[in-house]
Every structure is written in structure tokens, then in C-alpha cells.
Amino acid sequence: AGEISPLSPDGRTELRWLMASDVCKHCTHAACLDVCPTGSLFRTEFGTVVVQEDICNGCGYCVPACPYGVIDQRKDDGRVWKCTLCYDRLGAGMEPACAKACPTDSIQFGPLDELRERARGRVAQLHAAGVTDARLYGESPDDGVGGDGAFFLLLDEPEVYGLPPDPVVTTRDLPDMWRHAALAAVTLMGLAVGGFAGGRVRRPR
Ligand code: SF4
Ligand code: SF4
Known part of the structure; x- marks a missing residue:
């Protein structure tokens, strides 16, 4: 009792040295x-x-x-x-x-x-x-x-x-985001034009 087990539950020793250099990976798609x-x-x-x-x-x-x-x-x-x-x-x-x-x-x-x-x-x-x-x-x-x-x-x-x-x-996802943004812009433009046209119809009354 009171002893610290030198083994982790999966049977490995608790202390390990794992080395890796934390460098740029020079990704193919960066x-x-x-x-x-x-x-x-x-x-x-x-x-x-x-x-x-x-x-x-x-x-x-x-x-x-x-x-x-x-x-x-x-x-x-x-x-x-x-x-x-x-x-x-x-x-x-x-x-x-x-x-x-x-x-x-x-x-x-x-x-x-x-x-x-x-x-x-x-x-x-x-x-x-x-x-x-x-x-x-x-x-x-x-x-x-x-x-x-x-x-x-x-x-x-x-x-x-x-x-x-x-x-x-x-x-x-950037290309998709730009596509959606462009679609939203076109939709907004359509709404603005629609509102303007509606205004022109109503104004003479
Ligand atoms: S995204 Fe750029 S900086 Fe990051 S690991 Fe890839 S190439 Fe290096
Ligand atoms: S995106 Fe280009 S300009 Fe901006 S901090 Fe990174 S390397 Fe510099």
C-alpha cells in the first residue's frame, strides 16, 4: 500500500521519452x-x-x-x-x-x-x-x-x-464559402431590385 506502480494500466512504464521535432511539415496542400x-x-x-x-x-x-x-x-x-x-x-x-x-x-x-x-x-x-x-x-x-x-x-x-x-x-472550405457568399450577394441584389421596382409601381398612387 502507498507504493506508486511503475506500470501504467496497459503495462507500459509510466515514464517514457518520446522525441519529435516540432517543425513545419511542408504540406503538399499548405x-x-x-x-x-x-x-x-x-x-x-x-x-x-x-x-x-x-x-x-x-x-x-x-x-x-x-x-x-x-x-x-x-x-x-x-x-x-x-x-x-x-x-x-x-x-x-x-x-x-x-x-x-x-x-x-x-x-x-x-x-x-x-x-x-x-x-x-x-x-x-x-x-x-x-x-x-x-x-x-x-x-x-x-x-x-x-x-x-x-x-x-x-x-x-x-x-x-x-x-x-x-x-x-x-x-x-474557402471556395464553398465564397460560392455561398456570392450566391447570397446575388440574392440580396435581387431583393433590392425587387423592392425598387415595387416602389416605382406604388409611387404614382
Ligand atoms: S500549413 Fe504551412 S506552416 Fe503549417 S506545416 Fe503546412 S507548410 Fe508548414
Ligand atoms: S500571412 Fe503572410 S504576411 Fe501575414 S503574417 Fe503570415 S507570412 Fe506574414
Whole structure:
């Protein structure tokens, strides 16, 4: 009595270290690009998404648009920063600094197809070793953002890492919303014209 069990109800030890870098996922369908009014955010020739802090106007539209919450906004002038996957290094033919510096090769860089294949192999290895919760996150082009350019091998549910389990492009409903707004505007115009015409009929009485 009075002892703290070292095991959680599902049999795992209570304390685990789960590591993941909280970076921009370089989404295939990136909502941040849809909302940026200045072109500060743009898609590069490498398929990555980069923010140019020098032309950002600090409006902050991109912050809630990102389904992963990875855009950092400065308090003083509102300008934003995020991982650029080392755009400058890629341009010079080098890999991103994180992949270069990681001593265990936990962060790897390369063509997406190769990385996906390698990651699936690693998950299979982990499953065979009894780590049955191992899974990939963001690697599927069929997910809600069309797949991530930066994907992860997780050892538990995405929520445990603070990741949305089913990310979606937050601007996906915008075309529908504009269509409805346009329809509403046309309807209102019709009502206004109708009222005006009615007024003209009544006025001579
Ligand atoms: S993770 Fe967020 S900031 Fe990065 S590309 Fe996707 S929507 Fe944009
Ligand atoms: S805060 Fe900057 S990067 Fe974000 S939407 Fe506004 S101008 Fe674009």
C-alpha cells in the first residue's frame, strides 16, 4: 500500500521519452500559402514552404491557418518565423542543418519516395521487435493535407506528441464559402431590385 506502480494500466512504464521535432511539415496542400496576402510565404523549387520575414507584414493570418501550429509570431511587430528546411543550404546543394547535425541519423533528408520506403521498413522492424504502436505520421499523400514533406515515425498516438490525429487543409472550405457568399450577394441584389421596382409601381398612387 502507498507504493506508486511503475506500470501504467496497459503495462507500459509510466515514464517514457518520446522525441519529435516540432517543425513545419511542408504540406503538399499548405493552407498558410492560401491566406498570405503579401507572398511572404511561398513554395520553393524544392517543394518546401518558406517564409520571407523581410516582406511579412505581420498580419498573422497564417498562424491559425496552419493545422500544426508551427508558425511563430513575434510580439513586437507581428512578423512570423518557421522552419524553412534550410532553404539557403538546399540552394547550395547541402542537406538541412538538423539532418547534418543529428548524431544518430534520426533526422534524415532525401527524396520523399526513398524516405517513405526506408521509414516503412523501420516500422516493420519495430513491429517485429514488439513495438506495435510504431507508426508513420504525415507520410501518406492521401491524408487531409496531401501528405507532408516532413513526416515522422511515432511510437504512440499523434495526440501524445501534440499532433492533430487527422490534419486538414484549414482553407479547404474557402471556395464553398465564397460560392455561398456570392450566391447570397446575388440574392440580396435581387431583393433590392425587387423592392425598387415595387416602389416605382406604388409611387404614382
Ligand atoms: S506545416 Fe503549417 S506552416 Fe508548414 S507548410 Fe503546412 S500549413 Fe504551412
Ligand atoms: S503574417 Fe506574414 S507570412 Fe503570415 S500571412 Fe501575414 S504576411 Fe503572410
